Amino acid sequence: MRRRVKDLLARFILFLSASVSVFVSAAIVYILISESLSFFEVVSLWDFLTDTQWTPLFTDAHYGILPLLSATLIVSGIALLVAVPAGTVLAVYLSEYAPPKLREGLKPVLELLGGVPTVIYGYFALLFVTPMLQTFMPGLNGFNMLAPGLVMGVMILPYVVSVSEDAMRAVPDTLREGAYALGFSRFHTAIRVVIPGALSGITAAYILGMSRAVGETMVVAIAAGQNPNFTLDPTEGAATMTAYIVQVSLGDLPHGSIGYQTIFAVGLTLFLITLLFNIAGFWLRRRFREVY
Numbered sequence: 001m002r003r004r005v006k007d008l009l010a011r012f013i014l015f016l017s018a019s020v021s022v023f024v025s026a027a028i029v030y031i032l033i034s035e036s037l038s039f040f041e042v043v044s045l046w047d048f049l050t051d052t053q054w055t056p057l058f059t060d061a062h063y064g065i066l067p068l069l070s071a072t073l074i075v076s077g078i079a080l081l082v083a084v085p086a087g088t089v090l091a092v093y094l095s096e097y098a099p100p101k102l103r104e105g106l107k108p109v110l111e112l113l114g115g116v117p118t119v120i121y122g123y124f125a126l127l128f129v130t131p132m133l134q135t136f137m138p139g140l141n142g143f144n145m146l147a148p149g150l151v152m153g154v155m156i157l158p159y160v161v162s163v164s165e166d167a168m169r170a171v172p173d174t175l176r177e178g179a180y181a182l183g184f185s186r187f188h189t190a191i192r193v194v195i196p197g198a199l200s201g202i203t204a205a206y207i208l209g210m211s212r213a214v215g216e217t218m219v220v221a222i223a224a225g226q227n228p229n230f231t232l233d234p235t236e237g238a239a240t241m242t243a244y245i246v247q248v249s250l251g252d253l254p255h256g257s258i259g260y261q262t263i264f265a266v267g268l269t270l271f272l273i274t275l276l277f278n279i280a281g282f283w284l285r286r287r288f289r290e291v292y
Helices: 002-040 043-049 067-098 098-115 119-135 147-154 155-167 173-181 188-197 201-215 218-223 239-249 256-286
Strands: none
Touching: 002 256, 067 098, 067 147, 067 155, 067 188, 067 256, 098 147, 098 155, 098 173, 119 218, 147 155, 147 173, 147 201, 147 218, 147 239, 155 188, 155 201, 173 188, 188 201, 201 256, 218 239, 239 256
């Protein structure tokens, strides 16, 4: 009887712990949707999605999300252009080439990059990377999307490397041995056997890195600027969605005003983008997953 009571108590505690995360997620979605519905009662969804100006706090107010959305995607795209190739190469090296002692020492060092506060990355992009880029690009603005994009690529590198390397290490050694028996070199084994076998996990690493880059706040708030600017030029400054949320949250907007509700409209857009990335990652994992 005592063992049965302990078992039921343990099940109840575990169920309660799991329910907390579900409740918090549902509460976040409810707040975003309820506040955003109040916003869209004043602003049409068409104007929100198509207007190229974002000036919700000005007298001549415009509520087009495109300037914030374009800046977010450009900075995240630059980060992925850095993290995906570099992370994949490092993951292949750690999985297929590095000696065990070197792997055990190098991987924790890479993962330490994920523990650096993002404020430090932001000032590193503003005070070091931007002046360095200006020596090669004299016309580069002090606030631009290129520098924070490059720094964010380094920042999300541990996520890409760690998850990709774990997926590659999970590929059975029998596949490698079979490739070696057919005369494959170590490089061709990694490219033609290991990477295709770990493609679902590698894809998950890319999606995780992209979600992390889209939701990053302090790096872009410090180094990319606070001006909503609809441009595709990464050398110019522009405000991302997260930077705008930080900027407005620190202001003195009255609760329930249209300017205050823009925070939730932008947050809901960011939530939907991240959700789409996660759904795409889930589909790709199921589509390319290899079961051994």
